[in-house]
Amino acid sequence: MRAVFDKGELLVLLRDFYELTGLRTVVFDEWGMDILSYPQQLPDYCRLVRATPQGEMGCRLCDQKACRQARQEKTTWIYPCHAGLIEAITPIQIDGVVVGYLLLSHIVQGADEQAEWQRAWQLCAGYPIRQEELYRAYRQLPRTPYQRLRAACDLLALSARALCQVHMARLVPGSPAETLNRFLADHLAEDLSSDRICAALGMGRTALYQLSKETYGCGINESVRRLRIQRAIRLLTTTRLTNNQICQQIGIADYNYFFRVFRRQTGFTPQAYRRQFSGTD
Numbered sequence: 001m002r003a004v005f006d007k008g009e010l011l012v013l014l015r016d017f018y019e020l021t022g023l024r025t026v027v028f029d030e031w032g033m034d035i036l037s038y039p040q041q042l043p044d045y046c047r048l049v050r051a052t053p054q055g056e057m058g059c060r061l062c063d064q065k066a067c068r069q070a071r072q073e074k075t076t077w078i079y080p081c082h083a084g085l086i087e088a089i090t091p092i093q094i095d096g097v098v099v100g101y102l103l104l105s106h107i108v109q110g111a112d113e114q115a116e117w118q119r120a121w122q123l124c125a126g127y128p129i130r131q132e133e134l135y136r137a138y139r140q141l142p143r144t145p146y147q148r149l150r151a152a153c154d155l156l157a158l159s160a161r162a163l164c165q166v167h168m169a170r171l172v173p174g175s176p177a178e179t180l181n182r183f184l185a186d187h188l189a190e191d192l193s194s195d196r197i198c199a200a201l202g203m204g205r206t207a208l209y210q211l212s213k214e215t216y217g218c219g220i221n222e223s224v225r226r227l228r229i230q231r232a233i234r235l236l237t238t239t240r241l242t243n244n245q246i247c248q249q250i251g252i253a254d255y256n257y258f259f260r261v262f263r264r265q266t267g268f269t270p271q272a273y274r275r276q277f278s279g280t281d
Helices: 007-021 044-050 053-073 113-124 131-140 146-165 176-186 194-201 205-216 220-238 243-250 255-266 270-277
Strands: 003-005 024-029 034-038 077-080 086-094 097-107 169-171
Touching: 003 024, 003 097, 007 024, 007 034, 007 146, 044 053, 044 097, 044 131, 053 077, 053 086, 053 097, 086 146, 086 169, 097 146, 097 169, 113 131, 146 169, 169 176, 176 194, 176 205, 176 220, 194 205, 194 220, 205 220, 220 243, 220 255, 220 270, 243 255, 243 270, 255 270
Parallel strands: none
Antiparallel strands: 003 169, 024 034, 024 097, 077 086, 086 097
């Protein structure tokens, strides 16, 4: 496990989130295993589904797929679950390292009650559950219109980003991922060739690539580029440094190259990003 979580503080956050939204929130670790939830008890609908071997397996596979998608996209994803409900997942990241996930679960929008229920029953009809019993449980689920769901997802993403800042989630000290992440962060303004990183960490190129892939989801060169742009974003929005000064601090000597990479990763030019999101004005 690459991260440790402060479960006491996390539980307070989940409880507050539930009071605001009425939605059950689950914390997954990096492997997609649930480690904390609030409320802890499943709603009757999901309890009925998971009481069947097929439903239990469907839930596990659905959660794993959602985690893989969130890890790949590194953004919030709203999707239909295998049992006909709506869920939303967002990755918990520490300096670009995905260490876990926050999930909003068991959501019914209620825009078209009949159509939504028919869709849910079609997906669950193969499970040994009586339709009347499942329908009663379905009716008990809270209704969350799409606009409210989008607002809840925005809060979810903000919460995920804040976890590492208040130390509710942190990389395990001394782990390979933490060692790599700390080295890159400490030397981001310097040359970070694969040869230098390999020498500093005492590993070969293949091992470094595998560690980077496991830690950041991409090769080491792409990882360094992403970390540099992340630091550039922080400097653009929290300081009045010029673009050339920012380039020096993130280890990019060619401003034109910085401009191209920044725009490709963010969709903005550096100047436009600062105007849009800066808190220094």
